[in-house]
Amino acid sequence: MKIYNFSPGPAVIPPSVLGEASRSLVQFEDTGMSIAEMSHRSPKVMGIVEEASALIRELLGLNSDYEVIWVQGGASSQLAVAPMNLTDPKQAIAVADTGYWATKAIKAAEQICKVEVVASSEATGYDRIPRDWTLPKGVRYFHMVTNETINGTQYREIPDLPVPIVADMTSDFLTRPIPIKKFGVIFASAQKNFGLAGVTCVVIRKDLMKTPPNRVIPTIFDYRTHMAAQSLYHTAPVFPIYVSMLTLRWIKKMGxxxxxxxxxxxxxxxxxxxxxxxxxxxxxxxxxxxxxxxxxxxxxxxxxxxxxxxxxxxxxxxxxxxxxxxxxxxxxxxxxxxxxxxxxxxxxxxxxxxxxx
Ligand SMILES: Cc1ncc(COP(=O)(O)O)c(C=O)c1O
Known part of the structure; x- marks a missing residue:
């Protein structure tokens, strides 16, 4: 019987990607080795990371203002890592509470900086995106969950704001063109739309990284570490990045x-x-x-x-x-x-x- 997998993530993967990934799991190209056995610093694997980043750049139309990195820890880590990299402890960020993942983002950011919740649709069971709000003065950025995976709401339009948007795009990254200039940071775990659980893609506007915030950022959580090391600061999740790269090729091929x-x-x-x-x-x-x-x-x-x-x-x-x-x-x-x-x-x-x- 044909199975249709409607799971929220890990989710369905294109059959052609699964076919190629399974062959490479046994033997990658002419190496006589599994892709899963190869050093993340080998030229072949470095080439895969480079191609994956280049495909993200091409698909999103990124210019040299933006950097792409691949990290572990899921989008859940990014809920803390993004404010850590972008705010001073006394600065505030703004969030519209659209549901489950916005609530998680608020809780995570409250451990790092101040958080202004500008609006919430909790009273109506998160059945909508709250619209009537004003951005408080002086906030560093607006955190946006572009698609609330659990509640089933999605921003159709990305608002124009005077501050950068930091977007948790985990459940709609690479599913539609986006006005990239509005975003300062975008992060997405791979396991829904473009790959395999175990890796998270982060797109960073480089000028936001120029002046480090007034706080200690552990080296491993500092975006600059991964930008400088082309995502190879420590052992990269080679197989998830490889499957992501194959899926990105598939997205490109599909149009x-x-x-x-x-x-x-x-x-x-x-x-x-x-x-x-x-x-x-x-x-x-x-x-x-x-x-x-x-x-x-x-x-x-x-x-x-x-x-x-x-x-x-x-x-x-x-x-x-x-x-x-x-x-x-x-x-x-x-x-x-x-x-x-x-x-x-x-x-x-x-x-x-x-x-x-
Ligand atoms: C919108 C959103 N943000 C964050 C996450 C958490 O991602 P992870 O489980 O990879 O940490 C999910 C997972 O479903 C999600 O849908």
């Missing part, structure tokens, strides 16, 4: 970010239009802020939630159970989810409503 955006919008439209007409399921997010990546929905019919999960799993659709604190369902439809996957899920929703609606 780049314009094409990704077009395909992702098409997939999301299939599910949202089904939600809009289906009597058994309801979308969890206001229309204008619906995520193109994580489609969150529920059913108000008693007992049907478990039933639908069993029905979909039996038929090869896996990973749609919502996050424990949110409940309901969440279909994660990242770059590598094919259109026929969402069509199959929409059809299951129709069939299910036919039986119970």
């Amino acid at each position: 780049g970010l314009e094409k990704m955006a077009e395909k992702n919008a098409e997939k999301a439209a299939v599910l949202y239009s089904e939600l809009d007409r289906n009597p058994v399921f309801q979308g969890s997010v206001v229309e204008e802020d619906r995520s193109v990546m994580n489609v969150c929905f529920r059913t108000d019919r008693a007992g049907l939630e478990e039933e639908f999960l069993k029905y979909t799993e039996r038929n090869g659709v896996v990973g749609i159970k919502g996050f424990p604190t949110v409940g309901g369902f969440r279909a994660s439809i990242y770059n590598a989810m094919p259109l026929d996957g969402v069509q199959v899920l929409a059809e299951m929703m129709r069939m299910f409503a036919g039986r119970f609606g």
Whole structure:
């Protein structure tokens, strides 16, 4: 049976990438060795890191103002590392509380600097992006979760602000073109849209690193360390970077970010239009802020939630159970989810409503 993996991350990987990665895991090119056995300082692996960074630069259209680094520790580490690198202890950053990952960012940054929460959609169950707020004076940057993976909201437009945006783009990096000039730092773990768990890509506007903040930054957490060492300061996660590089090649071959955006919008439209007409399921997010990546929905019919999960799993659709604190369902439809996957899920929703609606 064909399995469609709607997991929020680690998530579906393009089959061609899996094929090449599995061959290289046994033997990489003509080396007689597995890619996983090779030194991160060997010319071949250094070439892979360079190509991965070059593809990020090409796909995002980065000029020489920006640097790309690859680090471990997930986006979770970056929630602390970004404010550590950018703020003095007495400085403040601004955050709009859009949900689970904004809340995590606020908690992490509060251990490092001051945090001004400019708005929150908590009162409405994080079903929207809060809009009516003003940026407090003197803040160093605005922290933005471009896509709230757990609550299913997404900024469709990136606001114009007088300060740089530091973006946690973990669940929508490389899924659409972005106005890069608005961002000071972007970070994203690889395991959703462009690779494998174990590595995080960080894009840094270099001028922000010129004057170090007035604090001690442990060397390993200092962006300058990794920028100076071309991401090879310590043992790089070679295999996750390799799979990311293959996935980046795939994104380029598929037509780049314009094409990704077009395909992702098409997939999301299939599910949202089904939600809009289906009597058994309801979308969890206001229309204008619906995520193109994580489609969150529920059913108000008693007992049907478990039933639908069993029905979909039996038929090869896996990973749609919502996050424990949110409940309901969440279909994660990242770059590598094919259109026929969402069509199959929409059809299951129709069939299910036919039986119970
Ligand atoms: C928006 C967002 N930020 C941060 C994270 C944390 O990433 P990691 O588990 O790689 O630390 C996730 C993971 O799902 C996420 O979706």
